[in-house]
Amino acid sequence: DQQxxxxxxxxxxxxxxxxxxxxxxxxxxxxxxLWYKKYPAEGPTFLISxxxxxxxxxxxxxxxxxxxxxxxLSLHIVPSQPGDSAVYFCAASAAGANSKLTFGKGITLxxxx
Amino acid sequence: GAGVSQTPSNKVTEKGKYVxxxxxxxxxxxxxxxxxxxxxxxxxxxxxxxxxxxxxxxGLPNDRFFAVRPEGSVSTLKIQRTERGDSAVYLCASSRxxxxxxxxxxxxRLTVV
Numbered sequence: 170d171q172q173x174x175x176x177x178x179x180x181x182x183x184x185x186x187x188x189x190x191x192x193x194x195x196x197x198x199x200x201x202x203l204w205y206k207k208y209p210a211e212g213p214t215f216l217i218s219x220x221x222x223x224x225x226x227x228x229x230x231x232x233x234x235x236x237x238x239x240x241x242l243s244l245h246i247v248p249s250q251p252g253d254s255a256v257y258f259c260a261a262s263a264a265g266a267n268s269k270l271t272f273g274k275g276i277t278l279x280x281x282x
Numbered sequence: 283g284a285g286v287s288q289t290p291s292n293k294v295t296e297k298g299k300y301v302x303x304x305x306x307x308x309x310x311x312x313x314x315x316x317x318x319x320x321x322x323x324x325x326x327x328x329x330x331x332x333x334x335x336x337x338x339x340x341g342l343p344n345d346r347f348f349a350v351r352p353e354g355s356v357s358t359l360k361i362q363r364t365e366r367g368d369s370a371v372y373l374c375a376s377s378r379x380x381x382x383x384x385x386x387x388x389x390x391r392l393t394v395v
Contacts, residue, residue: 173324203383212286212373212386213325258324268377269315269338270384272324 172196173261175273184282188246192259192273195240199261203270204233204244207256216257217244249280284308286387288374294393295364303359303390307376314357315384316349317373325373331357364394 174193182188190204200221205213219226219233219242226233232245246253256277260270287306295301307314312333317325327341331351339349346364351357361368371391375384 175324205386210388212288212375212388215383215385218383260324268313268382268384269327269330269341270317270325271327272317274322274324 170195171273172199173259173271173273175259175276177276178274179277179279181279181281182249184251184280185248188244188249188253188278188280190244190246190257190259190276190278192242192244193240194242194261196261196263196271197240198263199271200264201262201268202233202235202242203260203262204231205258205260205272206253207258207275213258246278249278251280251282254278254280286374286376286385288372288387288390290390291388292391292393294395297364297366297394299364301361301364301392303361303372303374303392305357305359305374305376305387307355307357307374308385309355311376311378311385312354313377313379313384314351315375315377316357316359317375317386319371319373319389321370328359328372361392364392366394368392369394 203218204216207213256275259273314331316328319325330338334354346362349359371389373389375386377384
């Protein structure tokens with residue numbers, strides 16, 4: 170049973186436009202959410218995180234929004250750049266769970282020049 | 283070191299053989315995690331170490347899998363009697379302390395033929 174779902178396997182956007190990557194979760198115990206970016210043949214790289222006490226966290230071009238009632242979060246990238254093309258994983262952890270992460274399947278973002 | 287280092291980067295082994303995968307975490311990071319990523323999936327948690335002890339091994343699929351971290355730094359994931367279904371990328375991550383973002387190595391791609 171997938172507790173973290175990334176239902177769209179891929180997304181293609183034009184350079185300069187906004188990329189919106191969505192993630193849904195089912196476990197109400199999750200209280201910390203992260204986004205990782207992964208290039209081929211490399212390990213995932215931490216991008217941005219958000220605690221459940223917040224509904225928004227911003228870091229440069231990257232903003233993560235959390236809607237706890239809907240169990241939904243999204244990553245916004247503005248403006249999108251060709252170097253953002255990668256696989257993006259949404260991950261979640263629960264307090265008291267030793268901070269182990271539960272990952273979604275990932276979404277492949279392609280930014281067209 | 284500068285980042286999490288995993289060796290080997292690739293390992294091909296015959297079904298039934300024993301393999302060891304090594305992880306050298308970031309210096310000073312007390313928390314260490316092993317994940318496994320199969321094709322088209324997100325990383326799946328295997329085991330978590332806090333210091334030398336395995337604080338959570340609930341993700342290990344069966345007793346053929348074992349991991350150690352004898353001195354609280356380098357960790358070795360050991361797989362006995364390998365099966366073709368064990369083929370995956372094995373990722374190691376470390377964090378300064380639990381419940382902070384984890385930094386991943388580049389992974390070891392294990393292929394069982």
